[in-house]
Each structure stands twice: as structure tokens, then as C-alpha cells.
Amino acid sequence: MRILHTSDWHVGKVLKGRTRHEEHIRVLGQVVDVARAERPDLVIVAGDLYDTAAPSPDATRVVTRALSALRQTGARVVAIGGNHDNGQALDALRPWADAAGIELRGSVRDKPEDLILKGETEGGEKWQLAALPFLSQRYAIRAVEMYDLTAAEANQTYADHIARLIARLSEGFSEPGVVNLLTAHLTVVGASAGGGEREAHTIMGYAVPPTVFPQNAHYVALGHLHRSQRVIGPGPVRYSGSPLAIDFGEEENVCSVAIVDVGVDKAAQTRDVPITSAKSLRTVRGTIEQLATVNLPDAWLRVFVRETPRVGLREDVQELLPNALEVRIDPDMIPDKSGERMAQRAGRSPRELFGDYLDNKGTAEEGVRELFDELYDEVSSTK
Template structure:
């Protein structure tokens, strides 16, 4: 059978106030093109369809249209909830999804609901353990957590996940293609740069040994970088279909196509996906920035100029797609700055403010003058 594995869409993501809706529509259209060309038997979306637990109407429309289009391409579609998703809200879509031929498992329910089965066009039987993101609060009862050390909590979470997978895997068949999808962090995998750190490290990381050797392919979501992970079975993160923020600009946007049978090892092809609006970090003086051709990319700019009022606006006039403008860290004062502070006693607010700016490398006459004007307005109003 053939599987299209994708995850971490993060529809609804706003980057420094800029909507990514057009980029997400383009990314999902590219996924549908892959499904149309590759004709998978099964599409697995391994969590984090949304960037927020309270998606707006536009985001819901983008996701539901994307899932419907994948289904219309001829494949079975299975979706699990991620840590950014509201699992219960996803499950509320199940009547619609069932009617559309899409299977959703947004949150942990009865164990028997998380072992799915199906048949390919060629009559091949498959079974899939579908495990949405599992919060530590759910996995480890609060009364237990108060009595456990951090290491013991980690062990308890990993143990619960492993026990749940082992229980569900008992439903695998000897002559079926046995699959697993989950939204979690595996120890040894590499973060992509934009994940929610609290849900990727410490108590939320599990060893690859939680996956039984009877799994023919484990399709994971949560980490945004496409990668395989060593373990007792083939384990892979598909990565996000587009970079989520500037920490991921070097990530390779892709989806995974997997060919596997009950008696042969999984063969994975990583298919690149076009990114409608790339993310790019640039550095330089105003003069250097003025010479750059950055195309349609959204920009993070490290400007190599002394801090002053209006500098951001000057950069954005040169590079209108600058979403983030920072002073290059190399120009910031070192840890020894500010040791020679003047005494506060007997000094005006304006003098103190000017010293404060100077100690932090932001000395600028225009900013000080603006402070004096605002301070006078407040004091005499």
C-alpha cells in the first residue's frame, strides 16, 4: 500500500502580525497535487492542523477544504489532534468528517476507538493505531504527580504512552500492514525550530522503544523537521509543509510517500513542497540592505546600525516585507556595560533616561528629546 504522511500544518499562524493564510492555502494545494499524482491509499495527518486551540472561521474553512480535497483524490484520510489543536473541538467535527469519508481522532477516548482498519484499492488490509497528543495531566494523575520527582514523572508519561501503544498493538494482524500515527517527541529526534518547547522536552519526550517491532511504519507529528528516527521499527516525522517561523527558515518543506506491504520493509520518499512565501534572515547596514533583492520572502532583519529613533521605519521603507527588525547582537554592549552608573540623587528624569539609554547602547538625541516633550506634557497637564 502507499501512504501520504503529513503533519504540523499550523493553519491560522500569524507571524509578527502577518497572516500566513495564503501560504497555507498554497501548501495544502501542493499536498493535494501530490495526492493526485501519487494516488496513495491512505493519507495520515499527524496532528497540529491548527496553530491555536481556538481557530477562526477562515482557518476552519482552509482545513476542512484541504481535508476534503485530499479525500476526493481517492485516499482514505486519517487525522489526529496535536498539542496546538483543541482535541474535543476536532472530535466535534466527526459527524461531518464521517459523512465525508474522513476519520478524525482529536483526543484520547475509549481505547478501541484508536485502532482503525481499512482495505486498499488492491484489497490489502491495514490497521492503524491513531494516538492524538496526550497531555501529561491526562497520562499521570495529579495526585501521583505531587509525589513524583521530575525524572519519575517523565518515566511515568513514557510508560503510559508505551503501555497504551502496546495494548492497541495487540489488535494488529499477522498478515496486515500495521501502522501507527502519534503526535509526540521521541528522544534523539531534532527539533525544527518553531515547536512549543514545553511540549517537546523533559516530561514529554519518550524513547523510541515505545513503538513495537510489529509496526511497519510509524507516522509522527510534532517536530517540524522532516527526519527518520532510529528504533525497533521505521519511525519518521514528515515535517511541516511550510516553515512556521524564522527559526525554521532552513527547514525542507516536504511530505513523505511510503510504500509498504505486510511482508516488505517500508520505502520512504521525501517529496519537496513549494513554499509560496519563504522566510529569510538578512543582515547589514542600511546601505547594504538597500542593495538586497529579497524577492517575495518575509524578512527578519538584523540591522548593523547604532540604535536610534525611526531606524525600524527606515529599514521597512527599504525592505517593505520586513516583519522583524532587530539591532545586530554584535553591536549591543557587552556584559560589562553600565558599570560606571551615575548617582541618581539630584538628577532629572530626562538625565536618568538618557543614561539608561546609553548604558544599553541606545543613546539617541531624538529619543531623548521625545522623552523630554512627553514628560513635560504629563507633568504640566
């Protein structure tokens, strides 16, 4: 069977105040074109369909139309919720999704079988997919208890809970003659972050070892990290990456979707199909004279200016480079005065330091110094 694996669309993303609505339409249109050309039996969207838990009507329209268009290629379509998505809101769309022939799983529900999907290709190959939406630590504990697994204990980790849930969902993977698949939205230890993931959900407290995945899974389709990559694990474990660079931390990523050919007796073979419809993100550095030679009209730019700070510098840069979304003074142009400041502070009283602060800020409001003196004396007298 053939699978198209994609994730982390982040529809509704705003980059430094600039909407990317038209880019998302082009990018997802290209993903649909890839599906038409490759004719997959199954499309897996491994979470973060949206960039925010409260997507706009325009963002919702883009996602629903993209899912519908993928379904119209003849493939089964399964999409799960990610950490940026509102899982309950996605579940509220399930009546529409069911009517459209799309399997949408926004959150973990009371019955584990709700997250186990089965199908058969036109060629007669059977498959089953365990679909695990993103779970916060709080909901991971609740899900473990809800599925009547080992009772959650205070010293158990997030990885413990995820391992139990995956083991529960993959109990049927022992059935012969079936391609066993799993999709989840999470961070795996040893994987390389792509640059735009929410830090709170990529730190080690949210990371799980690859050993949580069953050895008899023929393919594990992951979302959350935005860089396309294979993860060393008990079987074929892979992040598809995002089909467009989400922020400037991802400008070196190669945006793509993954095409996977796999069978009961055929090891998963994966290839990346580049997605090139979005504007690239680029960081440029230089003086005003050097920036005047930059020719990147089809890229969003982050600019580090090698000039002394002055009034109107940002406007001058943006006149030269209209696509400059972020303009900063190059850090090399800013002298490090931390040592000098420490020397100036040494041996000085809090009153003197506060007075210097007021002078530097140009604050001369009457009574401020006297009020500080009174508060300082009051605090000092209570020690």
C-alpha cells in the first residue's frame, strides 16, 4: 500500500504581522497535486492542522477544503489533533468529516477503539491505524485512567503514560496479514527540532523514547517536529516535517511530504516530495550599501543591519527590502558593556544606583527619589 504522510500545516499562521493565507492555499494545493500524482491509498495528517486553538473562518475553510480535496483523490484521509489544535473543536467537526468520508480524531475519547481505524486497499491489502492525538501531561494521566490501564502514580512520567496508551492501542497489531500503522503528535528523544515548535511541548518533560512504539508496526507517522527526518527506533519511525517553513528558525528546512510504500512482507520505503509553493525565509546581513544589492523578491526576510543605530534606519532598510519582516541591529555592532556596568555598580549603595537609573531614564518627577528613600529605610529597618 502507499501512504502520503504530512503534518504541521499551521494554517492561520501570521509571521511578524504578515498573513500567510495565500501561501497556505498554494502549499496545500500542491500537496493535493502530489496526492493526485502519487495515488496513495491513505493520507495521514499527523497534527497541527491549525496554528491556533481558535482558528479564523478563513483558516477553517482552507483546512476543510484541503482535507476534502485529498479525499476526492480516492485516498482514505485520517487527521489527528496536534498541540496547536483545539482537540474538542476538531471533534465537533466530526459530523462534517464523517459525511465527507474523512476520519478526524481531535482528542482521546472514552473508547480506545475510536482511535483504531481499519481499511483495505483496492488491491486487497488490509491495514489498521492507531491514531493518537496530542495529549498534554494532564490529559495523558486522564487517558491512562480512562482506559483502565495501570493506575497513574505520582512518580510516573509523561513517557510512561504515552507508552501505556500506545501499547493499548496497538494490541491488535498481532493480527496476521495486516499492515500495522501508528500516527501520533509528540516529541521523540533523539529527533532534531525544526525551529518553530512550541518550546513548552518539546522540552524533555514532553519527550518520549522511541521504545514506546511497537516493534511490529510497519510504519509510524509522526507530527510535531517541523524537520523531515527518520528517527532511530524499533521500526520505521518518521517525521514528515511541515510543508512550509513556519518561522525564521526553519529557513534551512527542506519542506516536503513523505510518500511511503509498505506491505505486510515489504519494509517501508520512504521518499520525500518537495513542496515549493511557499515563500522561502531568509536571513541577510550587511550595511545599507550591501543590503541594496540583495535580490530576493520572493522571500520573507530577516535583516541584521551592520550600522550604528539611528533614527529612520528601519525605514531605510524596508524601503530597500519591502519583504523585510524583521529588522535588527547586528549584535556584533552593539558593544558589550556588561563588564563596564558591573564595575560601575560595585561598592555603590541602592540609593545611588536608583538615582543613576532615574538620570539615565530622564525621570525627574518630584518626590520619586524621596519615596524610594522612605521605602528603603523602612525595608532596611525591618531586617
